Amino acid sequence: MDISTTTDASPPTPPQHKPAERKRDARGATRPGDRIFLGLSRGSGILLLVIMAAIAGFLTYRAAIAIGKDHGNFLTTFEWNTNVQPPTFGIAVLAFGTIVSSVVAMALAVPVAVAIALFITHYAPRRMSGPVAYVIDLLAAVPSIVYGLWGALVLVPHMNGLFGWLNDFFGWTGLFSWEEGAPRSMLTVGILLAIMILPIITNVSREVFRQVPQMHEEAALALGATRWEVIRMSVLPFGRSGVISASMLGLGRALGETMAVATVLSPSFDIQASLLNPGGGTFAQNIASKFSEANEFGRDALIASGLILFVITLVVNGAARLIIARRAEYSGANA
Amino acid sequence: MSTAAVTDKRPSTLRAASLPKWTPWAIAAGSIALGLGISAAAGLDSKIQWALIAALLFILGTYGVAARVEGRRQAKDRVATSLVWVAFLLAVIPLVSLIWVTVARGVKVLDIHFLTHSMGIVADTEPGGGIYHAIIGSLEQVGLATLIGAPIGVLTAIYLVEYGRGKLAKAVTFFVDVMTGIPSIVAGLFILSLMLIFEMQPFGFAGSLALAILMMPVVVRSTEEMLKLVPNELREASLALGVPKWRTILKVVLPTSIGGITTGIMLAVARIAGETAPVLLLVFGNPFINNNPFEGAQASLPLYIYQQFANSAGSGAAYDRAWAASLTLIAFVMILNLVARGIARWKAPKTGR
Amino acid sequence: MAKRIDVSGLTAYYGSHKAIEDISMTVEPRSVTAFIGPSGCGKSTFLRTLNRMHEVTPGGRVEGKVLLDDEDLYGTGVDPVSVRREVGMVFQRPNPFPTMSIFDNVAAGLRLNGNYRKSELSDIVEKSLRGANLWNEVKDRLNKPGSGLSGGQQQRLCIARAIAVEPKVLLMDEPCSALDPISTLAIEDLIGELKERFTIVIVTHNMQQAARVSDRTAFFNLAAVGQPGRLIEIDDTERIFSNPSVQATEDYISGRFG
Numbered sequence: 001m002d003i004s005t006t007t008d009a010s011p012p013t014p015p016q017h018k019p020a021e022r023k024r025d026a027r028g029a030t031r032p033g034d035r036i037f038l039g040l041s042r043g044s045g046i047l048l049l050v051i052m053a054a055i056a057g058f059l060t061y062r063a064a065i066a067i068g069k070d071h072g073n074f075l076t077t078f079e080w081n082t083n084v085q086p087p088t089f090g091i092a093v094l095a096f097g098t099i100v101s102s103v104v105a106m107a108l109a110v111p112v113a114v115a116i117a118l119f120i121t122h123y124a125p126r127r128m129s130g131p132v133a134y135v136i137d138l139l140a141a142v143p144s145i146v147y148g149l150w151g152a153l154v155l156v157p158h159m160n161g162l163f164g165w166l167n168d169f170f171g172w173t174g175l176f177s178w179e180e181g182a183p184r185s186m187l188t189v190g191i192l193l194a195i196m197i198l199p200i201i202t203n204v205s206r207e208v209f210r211q212v213p214q215m216h217e218e219a220a221l222a223l224g225a226t227r228w229e230v231i232r233m234s235v236l237p238f239g240r241s242g243v244i245s246a247s248m249l250g251l252g253r254a255l256g257e258t259m260a261v262a263t264v265l266s267p268s269f270d271i272q273a274s275l276l277n278p279g280g281g282t283f284a285q286n287i288a289s290k291f292s293e294a295n296e297f298g299r300d301a302l303i304a305s306g307l308i309l310f311v312i313t314l315v316v317n318g319a320a321r322l323i324i325a326r327r328a329e330y331s332g333a334n335a
Numbered sequence: 336m337s338t339a340a341v342t343d344k345r346p347s348t349l350r351a352a353s354l355p356k357w358t359p360w361a362i363a364a365g366s367i368a369l370g371l372g373i374s375a376a377a378g379l380d381s382k383i384q385w386a387l388i389a390a391l392l393f394i395l396g397t398y399g400v401a402a403r404v405e406g407r408r409q410a411k412d413r414v415a416t417s418l419v420w421v422a423f424l425l426a427v428i429p430l431v432s433l434i435w436v437t438v439a440r441g442v443k444v445l446d447i448h449f450l451t452h453s454m455g456i457v458a459d460t461e462p463g464g465g466i467y468h469a470i471i472g473s474l475e476q477v478g479l480a481t482l483i484g485a486p487i488g489v490l491t492a493i494y495l496v497e498y499g500r501g502k503l504a505k506a507v508t509f510f511v512d513v514m515t516g517i518p519s520i521v522a523g524l525f526i527l528s529l530m531l532i533f534e535m536q537p538f539g540f541a542g543s544l545a546l547a548i549l550m551m552p553v554v555v556r557s558t559e560e561m562l563k564l565v566p567n568e569l570r571e572a573s574l575a576l577g578v579p580k581w582r583t584i585l586k587v588v589l590p591t592s593i594g595g596i597t598t599g600i601m602l603a604v605a606r607i608a609g610e611t612a613p614v615l616l617l618v619f620g621n622p623f624i625n626n627n628p629f630e631g632a633q634a635s636l637p638l639y640i641y642q643q644f645a646n647s648a649g650s651g652a653a654y655d656r657a658w659a660a661s662l663t664l665i666a667f668v669m670i671l672n673l674v675a676r677g678i679a680r681w682k683a684p685k686t687g688r
Numbered sequence: 689m690a691k692r693i694d695v696s697g698l699t700a701y702y703g704s705h706k707a708i709e710d711i712s713m714t715v716e717p718r719s720v721t722a723f724i725g726p727s728g729c730g731k732s733t734f735l736r737t738l739n740r741m742h743e744v745t746p747g748g749r750v751e752g753k754v755l756l757d758d759e760d761l762y763g764t765g766v767d768p769v770s771v772r773r774e775v776g777m778v779f780q781r782p783n784p785f786p787t788m789s790i791f792d793n794v795a796a797g798l799r800l801n802g803n804y805r806k807s808e809l810s811d812i813v814e815k816s817l818r819g820a821n822l823w824n825e826v827k828d829r830l831n832k833p834g835s836g837l838s839g840g841q842q843q844r845l846c847i848a849r850a851i852a853v854e855p856k857v858l859l860m861d862e863p864c865s866a867l868d869p870i871s872t873l874a875i876e877d878l879i880g881e882l883k884e885r886f887t888i889v890i891v892t893h894n895m896q897q898a899a900r901v902s903d904r905t906a907f908f909n910l911a912a913v914g915q916p917g918r919l920i921e922i923d924d925t926e927r928i929f930s931n932p933s934v935q936a937t938e939d940y941i942s943g944r945f946g
Contacts, residue, residue, distance in 0.1 A: 031579050031581075033579055033581045033582065034579055034580050034581045036581070037580075037581035037584065037585075038494075038498055038581070040490055041490040041491065041493045041494035041497070041498060042494050042498065042503070043490075044486075044487045044488075044490035044491040044494060045490075045491045045494045045495065045499075045503065045504070045507040046503070046507075047487060047491075048487070048491055048507060048510060048511065048514065048551060048552075048555075049506060049507060049510055051514075051548060051551075052510045052513065052514060054525070055517070055521070055522070055525040055548075058525055058528040058529060058532075059521070059524060059525060059528060061528070062528040062531060062532075111422070112422045112425065112426050113426075115418060115419045115422030115423065116419075116422055116423050116426055118419050119419045119420065119422070119423045123416060123419050123420070124423075126746060132423075135430075136430075137672075137676075138669060138672055138673075139430050139433075139434075141602070141605050141606065141609075141668050141669070141671075141672050142433065142609070142665060142668070143608070143609020143610070143611070143637055143664055143665070143668060144609065144610075144611065145609065145611045145637040145640045145641055145661070145664075146433070146437060146609070146640070146661045146664065146665060147433065148641070148644075149640060149644055149657055149658070149661055150432070150433045150436060150437065152644065153436075153654065154432060154433075154436050155429070161384060162384070165384050195426075195429045195430070195433075198426055198430075199430075213783075215779055215781055215783035216783055216785065216786070218741065218744065218777075218779060218783070219779070219783040219784070219785060219846070219849075220785075220796070221741060221744055221772060222739065222741060222772055222776060222777035222779075222850070223772065223773070223776070223796060223797035223800065223849070223850070223853060224769050224770065224771075224772040224773030224797065224800065224801070224853070225769070225772075225800055226408055226409065226411075226412040226769050227412055227415075227416070228411055228412040228415035228416070229408070229412070229800055231415070233785060233796060234785065237785065237786070237787035237788070238786065238787065240787075248516075249515070249516075252515075252516035252518070253518075255518065256516075256517070256518020256519065256520060256521065257518070258518070258519065258520045258611065258612035258615075259611045259612060259637070259641055262641075262645075263641070263644060263645070283520075284518060284520045284612065287520055287524070287612075287616075288520065288612060288615055291615065291616055296531060299527065299531060300531070302524070303524050303527065303528055306520065306521050306524040307524075309518060309520070309521055310517070310518075310521045313516045313517060313518060313521070314513055314516070316516065317512060317513050317515075317516040318513070321509070321512060349756070349759055349761065349763075349766045349767065349770045349771055349774065350759075350763075350765045350766055350767065350770070351765075351767040351769075351770055353765065353767065408800070408801075
């Protein structure tokens with residue numbers, strides 16, 4: 001039977017991702033109207049590329065000025081003294097703090113966000129899921145400075161109990177030892193960042209879960225799967241790339257978040273092994289905190305640190321895209 | 336037909352031992368009580384702690400009971416259900432608190448006087464003053480940013496969806512994605528580097544430029560999604576009538592998707608309206624009214640909130656103003672969101688879904 | 689192991705809308721029963737009540753009895769998950785799990801239910817794929833994604849997946865409507881083979897197909913749009929197509945409406 005060669009029914013790909021093959025041709029534009037319109041829209045696209053190139057170029061240019069005069073090692077120095085002669089500054093502390101706070105935020109936010117997305121799409125009573133989705137949608141729009149204000153004035157005082165408890169039971173690990181000081185540490189920052197990025201990750205994941213074709217879920221149901229098994233067999237595999245890109249979106253926000261960190265952290269230019277002890281800093285927070293007192297050279301130094309942040313976010317984004325592309329290839333369902 | 340008669344004949348394959356419906360509630364009540372008991376006995380005083388203990392007990396209890404009565408598969412299913420519920424409840428607490436506190440503290444000083452006066456010579460630690468200057472600054476900066484960012488974003492999306500093929504389109508798609516991930520402070524630093532080169536002082540429009548950069552990729556993405564939803568048949572129908580392509584786009588494609596595009600732009604506006612970092616670097620802040628976005632430092636709402644918080648050395652009056660400004664900002668953003676969603680629903684293509 | 693289905697007084701709703709009303713019939717084991725009727729007459733809805741898939745649709749609910757060898761699917765304490773293990777289903781559009789390989793697709797139902805050793809698993813997968821007349825076409829690419837197959841192959845993959853868990857009954861909801869004639873023929877041949885082992889119920893729009901594959905045929909109709917669908921008659925396929933006892937059936941079959 002050589003059905004395989006003769007049958008050509010299209011595989012069941014969901015239509016919303018690739019609306020058919022586009023047979024339109026840019027070169028077909030001959031009328032003046034067409035040419036102007038194509039020129040305008042293509043010009044906008046090119047402008048976007050130019051802006052990206054300019055960002056990279058100008059940041060690098062100013063950063064080179066600063067790094068050239070850096071008396072310390074830009075990558076490893078534990079200091080940020082740009083107003084003295086000779087200037088000495090390095091990003092080690094900032095890189096560490098940025099990564100630690102983002103990792104904490106992701107570790108807390110992603111599982112919870114996925115759970116809430118599942119709650120909305122698969123668990124909540126029908127009357128509840130609509131409003132919940134709507135409210136979380138709106139919360140994604142709350143400006144970060146408001147989260148920052150809330151974090152500093154409401155969350156921080158509430159952390160004392162948790163910190164004491166963590167110190168009592170897990171202090172021996174070193175990671176959760178708490179010596180003294182207000183709980184304005186990397187853990188608090190991570191928790192606040194997690195709360196901030198939760199709505200974004202939830203919303204994107206929810207959309208993806210909602211788009212899981214009914215027929216995939218029914219396939220699992222008809223095999224006698226429980227609700228959780230349906231989710232594991234149909235919903236999560238279909239939504240994986242979406243969840244990853246949602247998480248990367250959240251990670252991007254956590255890495256670059258300025259105000260919420262600046263208001264909550266009590267910064268210092270050293271590395272704390274414990275998540276509970278105040279100190280450390282992040283790229284974005286350091287720029288915001290040091291900016292007003294910086295002279296022109298100091299601003300160049302801050303631009304240099306911003307360049308590193310820029311590169312990190314580029315790498316994270318690129319990695320996310322790669323992961324998604326690879327998943328899409330295999331699944332054939334998620335272009 | 337009685338069920339007993341059936342089960343008498345042979346073991347049923349359809350029926351499985353199952354827990355009564357009230358089981359989750361009973362386990363929840365039990366674990367909360369136990370959690371409280373343990374916390375009290377151990378002398379723990381944090382609410383977070385007993386909530387965590389209770390949640391843990393709830394999940395373990397559910398698994399234990401269900402695994403014994405219903406089997407492992409059902410137990411896993413139940414644990415997943417309870418985890419999802421617990422996650423939801425845990426996450427709701429801070430989010431509700433955020434809204435509650437902002438509203439409760441924000442209304443204290445939020446009145447007409449507050450909205451129509453600037454800080455002027457009121458010291459940061461003293462009561463009084465208002466946010467008029469910040470509202471002006473925000474509106475001007477965000478408005479200018481939208482004028483720049485929205486058209487470029489929409490046109491780029493049109494290019495990608497309607498014309499985009501080949502390397503250029505691929506590059507644009509890629510860099511739009513990358514651009515979405517740019518931290519706002521980096522966009523601010525970019526404009527700052529230009530200002531350093533041209534030796535310029537802070538002014539409102541510089542902030543607008545940074546905000547426009549942040550806005551563009553968001554608009555491109557949402558517009559792209561909307562344009563892709565326009566069925567190809569519509570385009571082909573128009574092209575088949577001999578309508579030139581650009582008129583097809585203007586007269587058929589854009590009107591069909593205008594609701595979604597507007598929504599996307601408004602959501603992008605709402606997003607940049609809350610940006611603080613670039614404004615801090617480029618616009619600097621100003622307690623006085625400055626109506627000219629092209630010269631001199633300006634204020635903006637998010638920046639005002641930050642400065643009231645950071646420069647006031649714990650003054651209650653300044654915190655009150657910060658909360659009130661937060662409430663104003665949230666209200667502004669929420670109204671934009673609600674209107675945008677309204678438009679989206681109202682203009683949504685009438686497809687059965 | 690094939691089982692008899694006895695339906696009595698079955699009514700199904702979508703929210704407040706009554707989709708089918710008061711249906712009673714018997715489906716014999718090891719036979720193929722075809723459901724025919726005009727669009728919207730509720731034959732697919734009825735099919736989905738036979739393995740409790742109807743209630744998955746928001747607002748879906750059911751009254752009446754469906755006995756599977758004397759046991760009521762809608763009795764108290766019956767677990768819909770166990771029902772669906774006993775009563776397998778194949779859908780209108782082929783729906784292999786897109787992220788799983790061909791092997792994993794067939795093994796999916798087995799893996800839910802316990803611990804098979806690897807060799808056992810591959811034996812059952814091979815047996816099921818052979819049972820679905822697909823083995824020869826895919827044996828060299830069991831680890832490739834199932835979504836890479838042609839439509840007809842995907843549908844047979846779905847059949848293999850359904851029969852791998854050894855259900856008692858196999859429900860097919862217009863299994864060929866998304867397929868070309870040659871693939872359709874392959875599926876029809878397959879149905880003929882499968883009825884040796886399973887009770888098969890098939891919904892079809894295609895009367896020739898009903899005549900070709902089924903032993904008994906049930907004709908559904910609805911009085912008017914918006915009215916619930918009803919079972920008009922069920923009889924041996926030969927009789928339905930040669931000498932039906934109800935006028936409406938004859939009108940439908942001879943193409944006078946529908």
